[in-house]
Amino acid sequence: MSSKLILSAKGVCKAFGLTRALIDVDIDISRGEIRGLIGENGSGKSTFSSIIGGAQKADKGTFYLKEKPYKPTSMVDAQNQGISMIIQEMGNISKISVASNIFAGRLEQFSRFGFLDWKKINREANRVLEDIGAPEIKAEMIIDELNFEDRKIVEVARAMLSDPDILIIDETTTALAQKGRGIIYNLIQRLHKSNKAVLFISHDLDELMEVCNTITVLRDGVVIDTLKENEMSVDVMRKLMIGRESSGSYYRPDYDGRCSDQVVLEAKQISLRSYFKNINIALRKGEILGFGGLSGCGMHEIGRVLFGIDKPITGTVTLLQKDRKIPIRDTSVAVANHMAYVSKDRDKEAIILNASIKNNITLPSLPRLSKKAGLITKKSETELADAQIKLLSIKCRNGNQLVKELSGGNKQKVVFSKWLGKESDVLILDCPTRGIDIGVKEDMYQLMMKLKARGKSIIMISEELTELLGMSDRILIFKDGKLSKEFMRSEDLGEKNIIEYMI
Numbered sequence: 396m397s398s399k400l401i402l403s404a405k406g407v408c409k410a411f412g413l414t415r416a417l418i419d420v421d422i423d424i425s426r427g428e429i430r431g432l433i434g435e436n437g438s439g440k441s442t443f444s445s446i447i448g449g450a451q452k453a454d455k456g457t458f459y460l461k462e463k464p465y466k467p468t469s470m471v472d473a474q475n476q477g478i479s480m481i482i483q484e485m486g487n488i489s490k491i492s493v494a495s496n497i498f499a500g501r502l503e504q505f506s507r508f509g510f511l512d513w514k515k516i517n518r519e520a521n522r523v524l525e526d527i528g529a530p531e532i533k534a535e536m537i538i539d540e541l542n543f544e545d546r547k548i549v550e551v552a553r554a555m556l557s558d559p560d561i562l563i564i565d566e567t568t569t570a571l572a573q574k575g576r577g578i579i580y581n582l583i584q585r586l587h588k589s590n591k592a593v594l595f596i597s598h599d600l601d602e603l604m605e606v607c608n609t610i611t612v613l614r615d616g617v618v619i620d621t622l623k624e625n626e627m628s629v630d631v632m633r634k635l636m637i638g639r640e641s642s643g644s645y646y647r648p649d650y651d652g653r654c655s656d657q658v659v660l661e662a663k664q665i666s667l668r669s670y671f672k673n674i675n676i677a678l679r680k681g682e683i684l685g686f687g688g689l690s691g692c693g694m695h696e697i698g699r700v701l702f703g704i705d706k707p708i709t710g711t712v713t714l715l716q717k718d719r720k721i722p723i724r725d726t727s728v729a730v731a732n733h734m735a736y737v738s739k740d741r742d743k744e745a746i747i748l749n750a751s752i753k754n755n756i757t758l759p760s761l762p763r764l765s766k767k768a769g770l771i772t773k774k775s776e777t778e779l780a781d782a783q784i785k786l787l788s789i790k791c792r793n794g795n796q797l798v799k800e801l802s803g804g805n806k807q808k809v810v811f812s813k814w815l816g817k818e819s820d821v822l823i824l825d826c827p828t829r830g831i832d833i834g835v836k837e838d839m840y841q842l843m844m845k846l847k848a849r850g851k852s853i854i855m856i857s858e859e860l861t862e863l864l865g866m867s868d869r870i871l872i873f874k875d876g877k878l879s880k881e882f883m884r885s886e887d888l889g890e891k892n893i894i895e896y897m898i
């Protein structure tokens with residue numbers, strides 16, 4: 396074995412019941428290498444990385460780490476042996492401090508005579524947070540006080556704690572805005588320079604090409620190819636992932652941003668603590684309204700207020716239907732009046748992991764299903780679920796499979812279909828395509844176009860400028876809790892025009 400090799404995995408197999416998630420996978424990683432791992436939702440990326448990262452065991456396969464046999468028994472054990480992992484789902488423990496999260500499973504080292512030295516623990520935690528470039532997150536904070544992005548950064552800190560030989564980053568950057576991505580890119584460069592290695596999973600092909608030296612493509616649990624830098628292109632990767640040629644651009648082709656004057660949702664002078672102040676928004680019938688901005692600009696929080704999850708300190712949110720004005724005071728009013736909300740933080744708010752796909756999809760639609768038939772028939776439930784599974788090509792055995800068994804992207808599709816099945820009129824989508832493979836992304840954009848054509852109105856909150864430009868009739872840019880600029884859809888509008896109003 397060459398001494399440059401840091402990790403060697405051979406003949407790795409893993410099945411979950413009838414699902415063969417990995418079939419004879421061979422992956423070797425060298426020192427200094429930044430290896431990308433790509434594939435459609437459900438192709439086996441997280442399964443492979445979680446085996447390497449000690450979170451689960453392979454059915455078969457041999458593993459060498461730094462030329463020694465490697466068989467981690469847990470994530471902490473893997474970390475002690477040199478492999479750290481930032482997992483795809485939110486990996487924090489609720490209700491405890493940032494420091495406790497960072498040292499979870501490894502607190503004994505601070506124990507003396509049965510007491511934990513919290514001063515030292517907090518000092519160490521702050522040191523790591525500072526070291527990775529997030530000094531504003533403090534050790535003593537309770538994890539639940541942090542926003543989505545900062546919680547993810549705490550996981551990064553935990554992964555970096557032990558100075559890993561290999562860092563696994565599973566679909567993390569797309570969950571992060573600019574600040575968090577910057578932190579991760581810096582760490583990747585640091586590891587590369589110090590002859591360590593990175594296994595990097597992402598659905599953003601441009602990002603992958605920028606970051607990685609080599610990219611391995613998985614399809615249905617099988618390694619299809621490993622590309623070197625000079626072999627990488629978006630078209631080649633796409634083709635290898637899906638096994639056939641696909642069309643180039645997937646955004647909407649028209650530049651006609653006109654839509655009806657009829658306002659369907661109106662927010663007047665809404666403010667929420669330090670997040671945003673005196674915001675006015677009017678969403679029109681058949682409009683795709685994009686919200687953009689840097690992390691901390693307040694746009695995610697505005698989405699939550701519009702759906703009634705958080706109550707604004709000042710101002711009102713009103714749904715306007717024909718001759719009715721409905722104040723959105725809480726989510727039950729929103730749901731009852733055909734509003735939908737897809738959360739960025741899908742595990743926490745949007746989905747019941749321990750229920751079946753079918754139950755998750757049909758839950759918000761039960762009133763409609765029961766109205767139609769007088770009672771909810773098993774058949775109507777199954778039909779609705781099956782139609783959605785087909786529409787979004789959710790990779791599963793059938794509608795009865797539990798959502799927790801699905802891959803990350805397929806969970807996201809369940810969230811989406813839950814609201815689509817309900818025939819909502821106003822949809823608030825917070826980062827709807829996060830973690831979704833390009834094939835399905837294309838389907839989602841098509842779907843948004845279809846909804847628009849049927850007079851549905853959509854607010855799309857997004858951290859991807861290309862997506863905002865590609866899909867929105869109108870874009871609102873937020874900065875420091877204020878509306879900084881409005882753009883109408885236009886062929887001449889580019890990322891450059893927008894960025895200047897974000898920073």
Ligand SMILES: Nc1ncnc2c1ncn2[C@@H]1O[C@H](COP(=O)(O)OP(=O)(O)OP(=O)(O)O)[C@@H](O)[C@H]1O
Nearest residue numbers: 411416436437438439440441442800801802803804
């Ligand atoms: N605990 C489990 N029980 C049953 N099936 C599982 C389990 N974990 C994963 N699978 C299945 O294994 C396959 C591979 O899943 P995996 O999570 O590795 O995909 P992925 O490539 O990471 O996808 P994504 O891009 O959506 O995150 C999928 O079909 C998934 O449903």
Ligand SMILES: [Mg+2]
Nearest residue numbers: 441483802803
């Ligand atoms: Mg995954």
